[in-house]
Amino acid sequence: MSFKANHPRCRRREGGSIGTSKGVWAGLLRVAGAAVLLILAGCVSQAVITEAERSAVNAGDKAVVLLNVQCTTDGQPQEAFIQPTFTREPLFLFGVGTFETVGEPRIAAHRYLSEETRRAGWIYFTLSPGVYYLAVLGPDSSVISSAGALDSQKYLRDAPRWRIDVPEKARLIYVGTLQTAGKSHGELLFGGEIIRPDGGNEVSLRNDQRLARDILSEHFQGAGEMQTILMKRWHRGDPVIIRSQKQDSAR
Amino acid sequence: MNSGAFALSFLSVMLLLESCILLPIPTEEDKILAGRPVTEAQLSFLVPKITTREEVVEHLGNPDIIWEDARVFIYNWEMRQGILFWAAGAYYSGGAGMKDITRHHLLLIQFDEQEKVQRFSRTTRPLAQSYADFLRGWLKGSPSQSEAGSHRME
Numbered sequence: 416m417s418f419k420a421n422h423p424r425c426r427r428r429e430g431g432s433i434g435t436s437k438g439v440w441a442g443l444l445r446v447a448g449a450a451v452l453l454i455l456a457g458c459v460s461q462a463v464i465t466e467a468e469r470s471a472v473n474a475g476d477k478a479v480v481l482l483n484v485q486c487t488t489d490g491q492p493q494e495a496f497i498q499p500t501f502t503r504e505p506l507f508l509f510g511v512g513t514f515e516t517v518g519e520p521r522i523a524a525h526r527y528l529s530e531e532t533r534r535a536g537w538i539y540f541t542l543s544p545g546v547y548y549l550a551v552l553g554p555d556s557s558v559i560s561s562a563g564a565l566d567s568q569k570y571l572r573d574a575p576r577w578r579i580d581v582p583e584k585a586r587l588i589y590v591g592t593l594q595t596a597g598k599s600h601g602e603l604l605f606g607g608e609i610i611r612p613d614g615g616n617e618v619s620l621r622n623d624q625r626l627a628r629d630i631l632s633e634h635f636q637g638a639g640e641m642q643t644i645l646m647k648r649w650h651r652g653d654p655v656i657i658r659s660q661k662q663d664s665a666r
Numbered sequence: 667m668n669s670g671a672f673a674l675s676f677l678s679v680m681l682l683l684e685s686c687i688l689l690p691i692p693t694e695e696d697k698i699l700a701g702r703p704v705t706e707a708q709l710s711f712l713v714p715k716i717t718t719r720e721e722v723v724e725h726l727g728n729p730d731i732i733w734e735d736a737r738v739f740i741y742n743w744e745m746r747q748g749i750l751f752w753a754a755g756a757y758y759s760g761g762a763g764m765k766d767i768t769r770h771h772l773l774l775i776q777f778d779e780q781e782k783v784q785r786f787s788r789t790t791r792p793l794a795q796s797y798a799d800f801l802r803g804w805l806k807g808s809p810s811q812s813e814a815g816s817h818r819m820e
Contacts, residue, residue, distance in 0.1 A: 514798055515796070515798045516797075516798070517731060517797045517798060517801075518731065546734070652728075653728075654728050654729050654730060654731060654732045655730065655731045655732070656731075656732050656734055657731060657732070657733050657734065658733075658734045658735050659733075659735050659736065
């Protein structure tokens with residue numbers, strides 16, 4: 416096999432890496448990863464809580480962790496969880512760090528309670544008791560393709576992160592309302608808007624517990640009282656707190 | 667055919683069929699990839715049953731990870747233990763590069779209910795083992811864990 420390093424399509428990069436086939440493979444993997452994530456994000460909009468999950472929640476083994484995300488683009492209200500189309504991809508993705516990942520976030524599917532609550536920015540996760548770290552990616556119109564890239568773990572690691580505490584026997588938890596801001600950077604070839612996070616605005620957390628209580632009581636009648644446990648901002652350099660899962664408690 | 671010729675032939679066939687080669691080169695652990703190393707000398711202040719949690723933070727800083735229910739502090743750092751050269755080719759083009767091979771170092775300090783040091787280990791985590799499994803094994807005091815400078819309260 417001969418390797419032509421002086422082929423016109425070859426170029427030298429820093430760190431000793433040469434050639435274009437690495438870039439081609441990286442591109443193909445990025446597209447494949449984006450496709451998988453797009454399918455995942457698309458399926459999420461139809462996902463409803465299953466009977467098994469509902470039983471786990473009623474038994475206190477898992478909790479419904481409700482989060483609201485509010486978004487603006489150039490100061491104007493923007494629906495956070497848009498329905499993906501050919502020209503529009505989701506604006507948000509989430510990563511969740513657990514005991515198993517020692518706090519490092521991994522892409523996690525979020526769910527909606529209904530079409531109406533989706534449009535209002537409400538999502539939920541079902542989590543067992545423990546400590547979790549939620550990484551929030553977005554608002555970004557290329558969040559899917561970025562998360563599907565080879566260096567997606569770095570993308571997740573650098574995203575803003577919050578700590579979520581799920582106590583034992585909790586069933587319904589509201590963790591806060593995130594206020595995010597994006598900036599428009601023109602349009603794509605087929606009309607989709609290019610949105611990137613507005614770096615000048617720190618993501619803040621608001622408490623809308625009354626709204627959250629109304630939503631959870633409507634969808635989880637008889638599951639008991641909602642607890643408001645606002646998630647705490649985690650910054651790089653802060654210790655990562657982990658707690659064993661119930662089945663392998665250290666005590 | 668002797669083993670050297672066989673290995674060369676095997677590698678050549680592999681290269682022809684898969685167009686890919688990986689070559690790990692071990693190096694000295696002289697490059698810090700992440701975190702801040704903790705040396706054995708820095709652990710001289712740790713005395714089981716005597717050193718307190720506050721003293722640990724005072725000497726070593728905040729831990730990277732706190733395993734809350736197990737009362738364990740974990741300090742992480744990563745050193746380069748080798749370089750992996752790779753090359754792949756097909757038809758008229760190809761690529762090559764190199765990547766650091768990491769050794770994961772940890773200092774684990776477990777405290778008792780009075781927040782005094784119960785035991786501590788300066789150790790490495792095998793690449794093939796997940797972090798969570800390693801922690802569970804360490805907590806159980808698994809003899810399969812290789813530990814350099816393990817100290818336990820008698």
